[in-house]
Amino acid sequence: MDRWSDLLSVRMRRLPVLLFLAWICFLFYAGIGIFMNGFLLMRIELSQRSSCLDELVPRTRADGEVSDSCWMDRRFRRAVIILVDALQYEFARFDPTNLNPKPYENRLQFIHQLISSQPHHARLYPFKADPPTTTMQRIKGITTGSLPTFIDMSNNFASNAIMEDNLIDQLVQNGKRVVFMGDDTWDGLFPKKFFKSFFFPSFNVKDLHTVDNGILQHLFPTVNGSEWDVLIAHFLGVDHCGHKHGPDHPETAKKLSQMNEVIRSLVDYLHNDTLLVVIGDHGMTDTGDHGGDTEKEVTTALFIYSKTALFRDGLQEEPDAVPQVNLVPTLALLLGIPVPYSNIGEVMADVFSWNDANRDSSGSVTQALAYQINARQVNRFMNAYSQAAEDLPVEKLRHLQELFSSAANGYDQLMAEMQEKPGSILNLEALLQQQTSNLQHYLREARAVCTASWARFHPLRMVAGVAIIAATCLLCWVISELPMAFEFPYRSLLLSPVVWGLSLAAFLSFWRWVITKETELVLICSWAAAISQLSFLWQVWKMRLKRNFVLGSRWLRRSLGLKQRLLMVLKWVLPMIVLFFRCCTMFSDSFLLAESRVVPFLLQSLSILMLVKLHWSGKLLMPGWITSGLLVESHKPSPVPTYRRESLHLLGLLVSFQLCVLFSALFHSCRDEIPGCEPSPFLTPLSSLQDVQIKNLSYGLCVASLVAIIYLTRCWLRHYGNLNSSSPLMLFVRWGFPLIAVWISCYWAISSGMEDNMAKFKEVIQVALVACPRAVYGLVALGLLVALWSPMTVFVQDSREFKTHIVTAYQGIPNSEADLRHVIPQIYRKMQRSLKSRLGGADEHDKATVAAFGLGSVYSAALVIILLLLIFFFLLLHSEGMSLAFLLLLVEGFILLQLHGCAVKVSVASDGSEHFLVSWDAVTAWAFASTQFFYSTGHQPILSAIHWNTAFVGFVGDHSTNLLPAFLVGANTFASHVLFAVGCPLLLFWPFLGESSSSRKRKVKKDWREGEAEGELPVMEMRLRECPEKFSAALLQLALKYLFVLGIQLLACVFAALILRRHLMVWKVFAPKFLFEALGFVVSSSSLLVGIALVMRVDCAVSTWFKKLILSRSR
């Protein structure tokens, strides 16, 4: 205790703690950054472009003939490309035998009609998209003919222009007039390329008709006119319908019938020299989502039609599937333009097999020529690429080169023979076929090689990232396990690493700037992180040595026996084992798929373990019954063990916790990989419910849970006396919260009742749909501001007697910090006592008479209010049914805190262990609960499960920036991460709160009977203020423990991604999981910082409050 009295002269460290945590977060971020840099790498984009002049196969041309086509004689002068977003192959197929079609089946009747009546003119193919099946990636694929990699997805909504050579560029270069109408994603990809364009906003997935109707307005006039050569129309209705309703919905049928009509009328406008291509960019799953690589997402449709005969052989029942990139060279050569430079697609043999009547070349010759051009182009690209980058394996390249030269030479020889003696070759057809298939073989091999290696990684950077994250985890561990009795040397531990890191970063960036004139931020950050880590470890090591020297090392290992030390280890080893299991599950794709069940399982086990541990160590029993080794010797009948009263309470809490976890499984959504999984009925928005009665019932349920959330919080605040406070924050709680609830339920009512029968009030509804959420946003923001401005929620009842001196030790005005610190707890105790005495009916006039209700829970009250505000915000962003999930979250969090508080109380009562240390069990359980509720708020770590609709809550139409939608969608996705991280400091406060409820009754009675016993009164959270140094250290340790638990999970995830980077499931399971885990970590850690900062803010406010109080007293 002597040490502590010295330390009392030290101020509560606010800024250093925050800075230290920020530094740790920076280390983690640097690790994530460098890993991501190595893991999610793109292939290199070549800037070369094909040109009409570089003829890959010299053409034999009659003298004087002027051709306006490049590389190969064009077949069509004009083309109409209809791109129907999310046109799954099933949608386009027509099955006459199917008498009972689903809403999406047998709708494109006209296509079937054309195929069966004109088999030489029309054909429908399955069209295989390459994953990722998001629209922008697909557009890139369809125009450049190459494979976009995973990272492209991140700029899906900030679609930057395509830098590679592509079809549109080639068309424009060769003087074709390209007219575009539809999805405005194309505007970003091909800025200012189109001759004429009609863009419509694409992001609002709830809007089924704007884009399509816009296109229809312009499509037929344009086609009828002559101001175009290539017309592209991108319809979005089907995709949006899938997102909004799913494919199995009457709206889909309507949309597909509309498309059918579009094609039917379009065909009437076509000329003989015009090609019609109808394609889908990707398919959709049964729930209407896309982005992954399941069969239904990947298989889309390709329909080709022209008024002149195009196909040599007639009707085929089921044509082979065509890879999506194959469209690029096919279209290019059909239209007589150069094939884009980086294309790796292969021409479609079917459409080059026509027999040209004007020239005497047969279909096979044309076909072989097309293949030869295509093969030469691909070979040229492969050569250029292998020079620019070394990621393609050398032996594969050599093999490809051999294949190419043999195939190309064979073709050249054949051509030469044909030139010399035309008509002399007997089996010309067969030879040509042979050459074609050789070339085809080469093209397919080349594509396979590219596909295999364009998930290229930077192993060194990945390892560096893993190392930095691992070292940071270690660092968190080391600091959080440092004995608290030491004054934490922020200066040496924080300052020098940061200085080292910064100086190195400055040096590196300067050096690189001098040398190469370019700087890579990620690299510099990670170097800085590594150096500052090293310097930190060095400092710790030095300090340890010094301390060992000074204290003779007995401070650390105070004559602990082996057994006792083992017990010390046992304290953290069990939660660590559970955490270890959790980390192990990151390495298995099937466990990741089942993570929504695995995490609750581990959480339940952890909570049971907490209780079992308490029982095992005999802390639940009354102290009379001692479990000691002595009993073994004396075989006397042991005294009857009786349980503490709290143990029943604990058991009840445990059971209710298990029930909460069990019920949270009701809110899960589904992954595509798990067959037979039904997404939770709570996830479907009310507007899509058909039955009115059920709709009303569920609406009532949602509003009831909203009310319950508010009511429960008010109960809690009242219990601790914070609700009576007259501070502006409490005013907000009392009036603002119900107001927010009213606005939210209004919004739900309006958005769920959006039916056709309300068409009259459409404008009013439109306004209300915007106004309600904005009102809630505004109120929540106001609430947060108020909470920041005056976070004190204390109800002060003023004194009746001023004369009483409150503080005995000091007379006059306390002027120094140390005096204040000494005085404050005393004041608090006095106030408490006076309150109690008045409540108890005792006439103790000589006691102090200031009563401050709710001072004991002032920290937690502020945090709880802020958490509630956040919950309101998140409620608005989720679908209505999720309000039940948030209620469950609140209840489960409360039970977990109670469980933790109770356990701490029990163990404190039995052996007086530390209050300020939050056990690893509690922190781990807290972190698991945040993951559990990630799933229980209807999320899954896959890209197609992100709730994009969220971006339009309170905003109609397009956003001017990407920041706002990103914020809203992020808040929706990581709601539980934010809530649990902000609420993390509650783990520290709760045991102090628990102190009051039970011990108050007993102790208070005793106190006023005896009249004395100062300091025995429950002071709850004010105990934290008694030793501010310890308080800040406890906060720091808690935060570091939480960061460690999160960080170790992140580490496991990152490590799994590193090891399994060639795994079959890497793009489907591990990479999205890594992205979500990394983002979740970033969100969690920054929210944790916010939470800690809030606590600091409350602490400041409490300090000023006390200062004012004391000054007013002393006057």
Next chain:
Amino acid sequence: MKNMEIMSMASVHFVCVLSIILSALIPVFLLEKFSVLETHLTWLCICSVSVAAVNIIASIVLKPNPSPKRNSLSHKVTRFLKSCLYFMISCLLFHTIIVLYGAPLLESVLETFLFAVLLSTFTTLRCLCLLGLNLQVWIRVFSKNGAMSIWDSSLQITTVCSIVGAWLGAFPIPLDWDRPWQSRIELFNGCGVILLCILFQRSLIALGWQYSRECRGGRLN
């Protein structure tokens, strides 16, 4: 005395493990269409019955717990009935816990309940046999430093191992290996207690030997 105890304990465990193995092997000859995977319910019944029998016989023969003073027939009957009651209660408790852990409530109730019975035979029945009906003794045995004899510590180890084994048995469920036993285990809500219990019983024997050796060493010193 102590050596005798260790030997008898080890032999009881040996017989126990033997009975588990035999319960999987013998019915193959006696019953038609018996296999551990296909007719898992039958096997579960046989397994728990045989283990229960071994434990009860062992407790009657060896009498590890001092018998109470009053030893009349009526007392014996009440004790027997009470034990049955305790056993039933523990079965129900285990059932509840399994359901709380996520087993389906209505679907495959029989499997879940049989699993609870099996778990009870491995834990509660052994406790009943060894410790009697005095719950205070139970509390003592299952707390730190509570084990006063070899029997107590063996009980601690077996019980904890059974429960941990059942817990670990949940881990194969999510794996997508598509093995038949996996779906079986899934029916038990992933409690592969059976296999794991055998393993743990075996490892227990090893532990028992080690313990005995320690004891001997301790005595020699």
